[in-house]
Amino acid sequence: MKHIQTVNKPTMQKSLKTGGCGECQASCQSACKTSCTVGNQVCEK
Amino acid sequence: MKAKIHKFEQNGTYILLDVNSGAVHVIDKMIYDLMDTFTGENDEETICAWAHAYPEADIREALGELHELMAREELFAPDIDVPPTFRQHGLVKSLCLMVAQDCNLRCKYCFGDGGSYGQERAVMTPEVGRAAIDFLIEKSGPRKHCEVDFFGGEPLMNMKTVKAVTAYARQKEQETGKKFKLTLTTNGMLLNDENIAWLNENDFSLVLSLDGRKEVNDAMRPDVGGHGTYDRIVEHFRRCIESRKGGSYDYRGVYTYLRGTYTHNNLDFTNDVLSMHDAGFDILSLEPVVLKDSPYAITEEDLPRVYAEYDRLVDAYMERRRAGHGFWFFHFNMDLSNGPCVAKRLSGCGAGHEYFAVAENGDLYPCHQFVGREGYRLGSLREGVTRPELSQYFRESHVLNKEKCRDCWARFFCSGGCHANADLFHGDIREPYEIGCAIQKKRLECAILVQSLLALENNKKEQDA
Numbered sequence: 429m430k431h432i433q434t435v436n437k438p439t440m441q442k443s444l445k446t447g448g449c450g451e452c453q454a455s456c457q458s459a460c461k462t463s464c465t466v467g468n469q470v471c472e473k
Numbered sequence: 474m475k476a477k478i479h480k481f482e483q484n485g486t487y488i489l490l491d492v493n494s495g496a497v498h499v500i501d502k503m504i505y506d507l508m509d510t511f512t513g514e515n516d517e518e519t520i521c522a523w524a525h526a527y528p529e530a531d532i533r534e535a536l537g538e539l540h541e542l543m544a545r546e547e548l549f550a551p552d553i554d555v556p557p558t559f560r561q562h563g564l565v566k567s568l569c570l571m572v573a574q575d576c577n578l579r580c581k582y583c584f585g586d587g588g589s590y591g592q593e594r595a596v597m598t599p600e601v602g603r604a605a606i607d608f609l610i611e612k613s614g615p616r617k618h619c620e621v622d623f624f625g626g627e628p629l630m631n632m633k634t635v636k637a638v639t640a641y642a643r644q645k646e647q648e649t650g651k652k653f654k655l656t657l658t659t660n661g662m663l664l665n666d667e668n669i670a671w672l673n674e675n676d677f678s679l680v681l682s683l684d685g686r687k688e689v690n691d692a693m694r695p696d697v698g699g700h701g702t703y704d705r706i707v708e709h710f711r712r713c714i715e716s717r718k719g720g721s722y723d724y725r726g727v728y729t730y731l732r733g734t735y736t737h738n739n740l741d742f743t744n745d746v747l748s749m750h751d752a753g754f755d756i757l758s759l760e761p762v763v764l765k766d767s768p769y770a771i772t773e774e775d776l777p778r779v780y781a782e783y784d785r786l787v788d789a790y791m792e793r794r795r796a797g798h799g800f801w802f803f804h805f806n807m808d809l810s811n812g813p814c815v816a817k818r819l820s821g822c823g824a825g826h827e828y829f830a831v832a833e834n835g836d837l838y839p840c841h842q843f844v845g846r847e848g849y850r851l852g853s854l855r856e857g858v859t860r861p862e863l864s865q866y867f868r869e870s871h872v873l874n875k876e877k878c879r880d881c882w883a884r885f886f887c888s889g890g891c892h893a894n895a896d897l898f899h900g901d902i903r904e905p906y907e908i909g910c911a912i913q914k915k916r917l918e919c920a921i922l923v924q925s926l927l928a929l930e931n932n933k934k935e936q937d938a
Contacts, residue, residue, distance in 0.1 A: 429538045431501045434547060435928040436809035438495035440818075440885065441550055447814020448558030451618045453654070454567035455822050455888070456840075469817070470808045472618070 439471075449473065477549050479882035480508055483784065483922050489548075490921060492882050496547035497809050499925050503527050504535050511539060513549045553885070555873060559816040563826030563868050565612035567620040568605055569841045570638065572597045573631040574833045577662050578702065580694045582736060582762045582769050588626030590832070590845035596630065597833040599637035604854040605831045606642050610649055622656040624830075624841055629663035639675050656680065661706040661713075662696070669713045676727050681710050684733040685745020685759065693736065693769075711753055730756035730803065736769040737762075740778045743786045750793070750800045758803035761912050763894050776911055783919050791926060807920040809928070818872075821888030825851065825867025839867055842893030849896075867892065867902065875903045877910075887913045 452472045479490045480500075487505040489498040500508075503523075510522045520532050542548035573596045576588025588594065606621070613619050621642060623635050635657070642653045657672065658680040672679065683706060684690040691701030710731065717729055731754045735742035742759055749757050761779070764770040771779065786802070793799045820827055825839030832844050835854040843849040852859035872878040872889045890909050892902040899906070 429541070431504050431535045432489075432538050432542065433499045433929065434542070435497050435499060435925045436495070438491075438497075438547065438809070439811065440495040440553075440815060441493070441546060443814035443816075444553065444556040444558065446558070447556070448560065448816035449814075450560075450564060450566055450616050450817075450820075450827070452813060452817055454620050454828050455817075456891075469813050471811050471813055471817075 443471075447471075475552060475880050476882035476884075477552075478508065480505055481918050483918060484787070486922060486926065488918075488921055488925060490882065491542075491548050491550055492885065493553050494547050494550035495809065495812060495885070496542070496550070497921055497925055498542065498547070499929065503531065504539070507532065507535060507539070511536070513539075513543055553815055553873075555819065555871075556815050558814065559819050562865070563820065563823060564614045564616050565609060565827055565829060566616050566618070567622070567823065567828040568609050569622045569624050569828070569830040570597060570602060570605055570628075571625060571830060571832050571841065571844060572602065572623050572628045572634050572638075573626040574844075575630055576626040576660070577630060578627070578660050578694055578696055579699070582693060582734060582764055582767070584763070584842055585626065585844070592832075592845055595833045597634050597831075599634050601831070601833070601835045601854065602634045602638035603641045604835065606638060606645055606653075608831075608854050608857075610645060610651060613651070617650065618652050618654065620654045620656065622658065624658050627660055627662065628657055629659050629668060632668065636671070643675075654678070658682065660694070660702075661709045662702065664709040664713055666712065666716075669716050673716060678727050679713065679729045681713070681729065681731050682733065683707065683710065683731050683749060684735070685739070685742065686748045689735075689739045689745055690733075692738070693734070707752055714754060728756060730754075730758060730801070732758040732760065732803070734760055734762050736764075737771055737775060738769060740771075740775060740782055743782055743789055746786060746800075746802065747789060755800040756803075757800055761909070763891075763897070763906070763909065765897060771908055771912070773908060776908070779912060780915050783915050787919050787923060790923065794927075795930075804916045805920045805923045807917075807924050809921070809924050815885070818885045818888055820868070821871065822891070824892050826864050839864075840893060842891070843896075846893075846896070870903050875905065877905055881910075883910075883914050883917055886917050 452469060455469055476492055481488055487500045487502060489500045507519055507523055510519045516536050520529055523532055539548060574589050575594040579587050609619050628635055646653055656678040660682045684693055687703040690703045694702055696702050731749050739745060746757055746759050761771050762769055790802055790805060822828060828840060830838045830841040830844050837851045837853055838844045838849055851864055858864055872884040875889055878884050878889045890905040894906040894909050895902045895904050
């Protein structure tokens with residue numbers, strides 16, 4: 429493409445059916461400890 | 474109306490995020506402009522709206538590319554509703570053990586009242602700690618990976634319980650097939666060679682607290698006598714990091730990172746991040762303080778300065794990476810292709826349903842920040858969860874059930890922000906803390922930009938090779 433460069437291969441829609449195993453690291457939305465905001469995490473699968 | 478896309482420009486780079494797929498596109502200025510008008514089905518209207526600025530042939534070419542993205546479901550992807558993979562009831566996977574509700578520092582922004590959480594200073598007994606492990610094993614059901622964070626106050630003030638609980642957890646791993654990931658958050662005052670060796674032998678991830686520059690740290694993190702702590706702490710942290718070199722430590726497995734807090738008094742916090750890097754640490758996090766009615770609080774008036782400072786931090790981060798001596802900054806880490814599933818994005822931190830804090834006396838709270846807050850005690854290790862309705866309320870307080878979140882472009886990245894902060898400011902966990910949201914959105918833009926730039930630079934390297 430001339431005007432657009434897509435930088436990732438997103439999996440969010442696919443994960444509607446395949447996710448939910450819950451084996452990933454716990455996240456924390458606050459500013460006080462490990463603070464692993466969800467967006468900064470990876471899937472463990 | 475639900476945001477389907479988000480676009481932003483930073484340092485001359487134009488980015489388009491498709492909210493419901495997570496696709497990130499680096500675009501030119503023309504596409505950036507067209508997206509003010511284009512809805513996916515109004516090509517002619519878009520052409521008319523932008524004919525004054527761009528040749529029609531160019532606009533038609535650009536629209537053709539946008540339709541290609543739509544065909545791949547990477548633009549205007551379908552709205553996301555609660556998927557069947559999001560269990561109706563949470564399975565507990567993580568506990569925060571308040572092993573010492575006491576502390577040897579008196580940080581001026583402490584949410585835990587100097588470690589006591591508004592209660593008597595006390596430490597957790599090994600018996601309570603072991604009962605917490607039993608609770609976690611029972612409540613995690615079939616889930617294999619469980620987490621225990623030793624927290625306080627200052628957990629190293631109660632190594633007796635830390636060691637007893639660790640031994641018990643390792644024993645239970647053998648018996649149950651569970652795998653416990655252990656983390657300890659420390660201010661470093663008691664981090665001596667003996668403790669370091671033991672923590673290393675037991676595969677602990679460590680979160681080491683420091684606020685950047687010496688003068689910033691010492692102003693906010695004095696000891697009980699009011700004296701600065703930087704020199705003592707940094708020496709301990711250096712020895713700790715040195716002892717871990719060559720081991721199997723990274724920022725996602727067993728990790729060691731420095732985290733700090735910035736306040737209204739150091740809005741030039743890029744200097745604090747770089748100070749930590751210059752001091753020899755390279756896995757870093759620095760967070761905005763969350764305080765109400767305090768001279769240290771970040772205010773709405775501070776936000777333009779905060780945004781500009783994150784831009785400066787992006788520049789510094791990229792500059793050092795490109796020069797071959799980069800560092801990890803936690804909030805710029807984002808796996809754009811292999812991020813969490815939607816179920817995880819809805820459950821967020823899991824406070825109150827997948828994650829509990831255990832107070833020193835065995836009482837259960839939704840998270841460490843809620844310890845001691847009236848009305849949020851969920852039960853105890855002895856009684857179990859006595860308020861399942863409150864636990865379920867936390868489970869259902871996800872972004873699709875929060876009025877201010879369900880339309881926000883950042884909803885699947887921030888997962889609705891911190892419940893404790895929402896409660897602190899609004900007395901309602903479904904009413905997010907606005908300044909936290911504003912800063913979070915800026916950090917997300919920075920993270921998306923950084924990851925986009927790195928991806929493009931990697932692509933170019935591969936093409937050139």
